[in-house]
Amino acid sequence: MRTADQQAATRRRLENTVDMALFAVIVFAVAGATVFVMSVTIGDWEFWADWKDRRYWPLAPVAALLIFPAGLAAAFWSRFRLPVACTAVVLLYSLMRWLSAYFNFHIFGGFPLSFVWPSIFIPLAIIIDCTLVITRSVFLTGLIGAFLWGLLVYPVNWPLLAAFHEPITYNGEMLTAADLLGYEYIRTGLPEYVRVVERTVLRTFGDAVTPLTAVFSGFICTLVFYIAWGAGLVLNRQAWLKKL
Amino acid sequence: MTRPGCRALTSIAGLALVLAMLIPIVATAHGERAQQANTRMRTLNWYDVEISPAKIAVGEDIKVRGRFRTSKLWPEHIPSVEQRVFLNVGAGGPNFIRTASNIDGISAVQSTSLELGKDYSFEIDMKARRPGRFHVHPIVNVLDAGSMVGPGRWIEITGSQDDFVNTVESMFGREIELESFHLKSIVSWHVLWFVIGGAWLVYWFRQRPLLIPRLRAVDELDEKGEDADELISPTDIKVAIVFLAVTLLIIVGGFAWGERDAPITIPLRTAKTSMPDNKPFPQANIDVSISEATYRIPGRSFRMKLTVDNRSDRTLRVGEFLCANVRFINPEVRTVEPIDEHDLVASHGLRVEGGPIAPGQVSTVEVFAEDALWETQRLTRMINDPDSVIAGLLFFYAQDGSREIVEVGGSLLPIFE
Numbered sequence: 001m002r003t004a005d006q007q008a009a010t011r012r013r014l015e016n017t018v019d020m021a022l023f024a025v026i027v028f029a030v031a032g033a034t035v036f037v038m039s040v041t042i043g044d045w046e047f048w049a050d051w052k053d054r055r056y057w058p059l060a061p062v063a064a065l066l067i068f069p070a071g072l073a074a075a076f077w078s079r080f081r082l083p084v085a086c087t088a089v090v091l092l093y094s095l096m097r098w099l100s101a102y103f104n105f106h107i108f109g110g111f112p113l114s115f116v117w118p119s120i121f122i123p124l125a126i127i128i129d130c131t132l133v134i135t136r137s138v139f140l141t142g143l144i145g146a147f148l149w150g151l152l153v154y155p156v157n158w159p160l161l162a163a164f165h166e167p168i169t170y171n172g173e174m175l176t177a178a179d180l181l182g183y184e185y186i187r188t189g190l191p192e193y194v195r196v197v198e199r200t201v202l203r204t205f206g207d208a209v210t211p212l213t214a215v216f217s218g219f220i221c222t223l224v225f226y227i228a229w230g231a232g233l234v235l236n237r238q239a240w241l242k243k244l
Numbered sequence: 245m246t247r248p249g250c251r252a253l254t255s256i257a258g259l260a261l262v263l264a265m266l267i268p269i270v271a272t273a274h275g276e277r278a279q280q281a282n283t284r285m286r287t288l289n290w291y292d293v294e295i296s297p298a299k300i301a302v303g304e305d306i307k308v309r310g311r312f313r314t315s316k317l318w319p320e321h322i323p324s325v326e327q328r329v330f331l332n333v334g335a336g337g338p339n340f341i342r343t344a345s346n347i348d349g350i351s352a353v354q355s356t357s358l359e360l361g362k363d364y365s366f367e368i369d370m371k372a373r374r375p376g377r378f379h380v381h382p383i384v385n386v387l388d389a390g391s392m393v394g395p396g397r398w399i400e401i402t403g404s405q406d407d408f409v410n411t412v413e414s415m416f417g418r419e420i421e422l423e424s425f426h427l428k429s430i431v432s433w434h435v436l437w438f439v440i441g442g443a444w445l446v447y448w449f450r451q452r453p454l455l456i457p458r459l460r461a462v463d464e465l466d467e468k469g470e471d472a473d474e475l476i477s478p479t480d481i482k483v484a485i486v487f488l489a490v491t492l493l494i495i496v497g498g499f500a501w502g503e504r505d506a507p508i509t510i511p512l513r514t515a516k517t518s519m520p521d522n523k524p525f526p527q528a529n530i531d532v533s534i535s536e537a538t539y540r541i542p543g544r545s546f547r548m549k550l551t552v553d554n555r556s557d558r559t560l561r562v563g564e565f566l567c568a569n570v571r572f573i574n575p576e577v578r579t580v581e582p583i584d585e586h587d588l589v590a591s592h593g594l595r596v597e598g599g600p601i602a603p604g605q606v607s608t609v610e611v612f613a614e615d616a617l618w619e620t621q622r623l624t625r626m627i628n629d630p631d632s633v634i635a636g637l638l639f640f641y642a643q644d645g646s647r648e649i650v651e652v653g654g655s656l657l658p659i660f661e
Contacts, residue, residue, distance in 0.1 A: 015453030022455055053512045080458040081475040083484070084448045091441040094434070110337045110374055114425040122437040123491045126444055130491070133484035136473040156495050158502035160433055163426045165509035166414045171344050173353055177420055179513045180412065183353050184422065185338040186370075191330035191385035192514075193355040199514045209511070 026072075031092030034068045035100065038093070044195070046097065047105065049115050049164050050182030053197035054209045058154045059217045060196075061119070065093070066149060066221055067228045069125060073132070074232030083129040090125035094118060115181045120156050124149040128225075142225040150221030151214045279390070281626035284568035286317045286635045286653065288325075288384055290394035291566055295380050298584075300372045302403035306340065308333060308368040308382050312394065313526065316361040317635045317653040325358040328387035328516065333368050336378045339401065340370035341410060348519065355387075356517040361651075363526040372401040373408050379586065395569045398584045416508065429505075433498065440494075444487055526649065529556035530601075530640055534654035535608075537634055541624065541660055546613040550638075550652070554601040558642035561600045565613050567636030570621055572613040577641050590615035601640075611638075627658040 002010075038046060038061065045051045045061045072085035097118035105116040131145030132138075164178040175183070182192065198209060293310030300306055318324045331345050331352040345352040345368040358364060368382060378401070382394035410422045448454075458475065465472040536549040554560050563577035572593035573580045582589040590613075598609035618624050626632055635653030642648075 012453060015456040019453050019455050050512060079462060080455055081462055081472055082448060082454070082458060083476075084445055087441050087444050091438065091445065094438070098434070110339065112423045112425075114422065114427050114430065117427075117430045118434070120433060120437055122441040123495055126441060126487055126491050129444065130484040130488035133476055133480055134488065136476060152495055155499040159498040159505065160426065160430050160502075162502035162506035162509055163418070163429075165511070166416065166418060166506045167508070167510045168412055168414050168420070170412065171351055171353065173351060173513075174415075174510070175353065175513050176510055177412075177414065177422070177425060179353075181422055181425075184341040184343065184410070186333055186335050186340060186342055187338075188332060188334040188383060189385075189391065191332055191355060192353075193328045193330055193385075193387055193516075195512075195514070197512050197514060 026088055027092055030068055030072055030089055031096055034065070034089060034093045035096040037068070038065060039100075044190075046119060047101075047116055048182065048190075048195075049117065049161075049178040050176075051195055051197060052119070052157070052161055052164070052178065053195075054154075055198035055213050056196050057119075058150070058210075058213050059220065062121075062124075062150055062153045062217055063220045063224050065090070065121060066146065066224045069128070070146070070225045070228035071232030071235070073128070074138075074229040075236040077132060077138075078233060078236060083132040086125035086128045087122065090121045094120075094122055111185055112181070115185055117160065119153070120160065121153070123156050124152060127152070138226075138229060142222050142229070146222045146225035147218040149225075150217035150219070153217065154210055154214055277622045279393075280629050281568060281623045282629045282631060282633055282635075283319060283322060285623075285626075286315045286319055286633060287322070287386075287389075288312045288314060288392040288394070289566055289635075289637045289651070290382065290569060291637060291639075291649070293382060293395050295382075295397040295399065298397065299400045299402065302372050302375060302401060302405060302408050304372050305343075306370045306372060306380075306399060308370065308380065309366065310382065310394070311363060311365050312382075312384065313363045313637060313649075313651060314358055314360050315635055315653075316651055317633065318360050319631070323386060323388040324360060325384070325386055326360065328355050328357055330355040330385045331366055331368065332383040332385050332391070333370065334379075334381040334383050334391075334393060334396070335370070335399075336376075339372070339374045339376060339378050340380075341373055342368060342370050344369040348523075350517060350519060352517065354513065354515055354517045355385075356519055358519060359523060361525055362523050363649075371410075372399075372403075373410075374405045375401045375403055377401075393569075395588060396586060398586065436494070440487070440491065447483055528648045528650050530554050530560060530648045530650060532638060532650045532652050534652050536657075537654050538657045538659055539618075539624065539627070541627070541658060544614060544616060544618045544624070546618065546634075546656075548611045548613075548652070550609045550611060551606065552601050552609050552640075553606045554603055556642070556648065557603050558644070558646065559600045559602050560640040560642055560648060562594070562596045562609065562611055562638060563641040563647070564639035565594055565611060565636055566639065567613070567634070568621065568623055570615075570617045570623065572615060588617060588621065590617050593617070626656065632656045632658070 042061045042064050045057045051057060069086040069089040072089055076082045076085040101116045101118055105111045106113050127148050128141060128145035132141045135141060165176045167174050168177060168180055170180055290310060290312045295308045314325050331347055347364050347366050378399055379396045380399050381396040384392045386392060412420050414420060461475055462472045531553040533551050534548055535551055539546045561577050563574050565572040570588045572590045574594040574596055575592045580589055581591055593613055593615035595612040596609060598607060601607050634656045638650050638652050640648040
């Protein structure tokens with residue numbers, strides 16, 4: 001006959017195993033899937049310094065990256081009241097991106113690391129998780145945390161990016177250091193015009209591209225957060241497991 | 245399958261995967277034969293292409309130069325050079341850096357647009373970066389169409405990549421080593437955020453076991469109709485406030501640091517380079533039209549029946565037919581040998597019946613282009629294309645070495661037996 005202490009120890013061991021198993025699932029499934037989805041959808045903004053512009057880079061990759069963290073946050077919050085999913089996914093995604101930048105692009109592809117560095121997203125994830133804890137409200141987390149996720153991506157990365165946008169005179173033309181990297185380091189299948197970056201348009205707000213994009217990005221990220229959260233709740237239902 | 249068998253199979257698969265990752269296989273070609281034959285013939289015709297020197301050390305210069313003619317017969321369903329093009333180079337990756345490039349002497353740092361039926365010169369200056377042997381091609385990328393690949397040469401780079409430096413200076417005097425520019429800052433900022441993000445996770449994962457007890461607690465509170473948010477303690481909230489405040493402070497500080505580091509910045513450059521308007525069409529003192537073109541499949545023999553009107557004051561002879569980067573040479577007129585094993589030259593590939601064309605004479609000439617390159621370069625696949633139209637450049641030579649270049653094209657009739 002097992003004693004209560006033995007039963008408690010067994011249960012504790014089992015629960016620890018579940019923790020580890022779930023952790024492994026997060027690492028390999030969610031972070032791996034995030035890297036894959038990001039790479040095949042909006043990867044170029046993350047691969048190249050000369051794609052990190054003022055209009056699309058603070059918008060498209062940022063909104064796309066939020067899908068998995070927000071969906072998983074819904075599951076972790078509703079099931080465990082754990083505000084860690086955003087940070088965990090983004091931290092692991094960043095780790096994978098560094099591995100990819102180093103091994104795929106630098107070692108195998110031969111590009112300088114300064115041309116293929118990943119963007120910083122971790123603080124944005126921390127903001128969402130912290131907002132969730134402080135407010136304990138999904139609505140306010142979407143309104144404030146997800147909005148800040150989109151709003152702050154540019155300032156978060158500015159200490160890395162600013163120097164790449166310093167002007168250089170090159171063969172009589174003015175380029176940024178990022179443009180020069182893109183020109184000099186040959187990408188056969190990626191001509192200059194393929195970049196989806198800001199181009200001159202007849203806009204009303206003159207050169208206020210960065211703040212306008214930031215606010216719009218925040219708005220889009222708020223919407224993405226609510227949608228992804230809702231999808232996370234639906235996919236998190238035990239009914240799915242029973243059907244499997 | 246038995247368990248040991250399954251284990252052995254898994255081990256072999258794992259080993260193969262590891263080996264596949266560890267042993268890099270360098271791609272040395274650029275898919276130039278993959279495109280449909282008739283689109284290769286009817287888009288860009290590259291000629292006089294020189295890529296030299298063939299052997300250089302890391303840090304030394306190499307030049308790619310030559311000419312291309314944009315085809316008058318460009319398929320109308322393929323977006324053409326009139327939209328947007330970029331002068332590029334295929335070199336198996338960043339094994340070289342491109343230091344300058346121009347089309348007709350106009351800088352090609354940005355993309356531009358060209359006109360059909362016109363002749364353009366180009367130059368690309370490069371510097372060797374990584375040791376190895378690479379097949380280098382000039383390329384024109386065409387928006388929404390793809391890459392038009394020019395003839396290639398094998399280039400050998402000796403030395404060590406460690407010796408390569410690539411320094412430029414910004415307008416404000418900052419020395420920029422592009423190989424490692426700003427890398428310390430990039431890594432430092434990432435490490436900082438990894439540490440803070442890791443600290444947040446450690447705070448929550450410090451209790452073990454974590455998930456099952458919390459799952460049970462949430463379920464119990466829900467069943468009782470109580471608020472599961474009670475699981476978040478006041479300490480958790482205080483810690484979150486501290487993390488949020490620290491995060492926002494660092495973001496603000498980092499932004500200010502970035503502003504101080506580079507006070508004047510500009511957006512990425514995307515202007516399109518303008519080429520001069522109304523560039524004249526290439527002039528030739530000769531008119532050529534195809535009255536018949538056939539390809540006899542068993543003999544790999546292409547035959548064109550041409551009507552040639554020589555309006556020049558010199559006697560001209562057909563010396564070369566250039567088609568999809570393959571050069572068929574008439575040995576009676578010119579001696580051209582392949583520069584390396586992948587130089588697409590058929591030194592004895594062109595035979596002409598009809599003789600020299602005297603000044604002012606209109607004559608009928610039959611040109612036979614016969615070589616295995618029709619097969620190896622997959623040009624014979626043209627008979628499977630939806631439109632079997634052939635095109636290429638004909639080079640007529642005078643005794644004094646001067647030449648006339650004309651584009652010819654028309655429907656091709658295959659002969660199957």
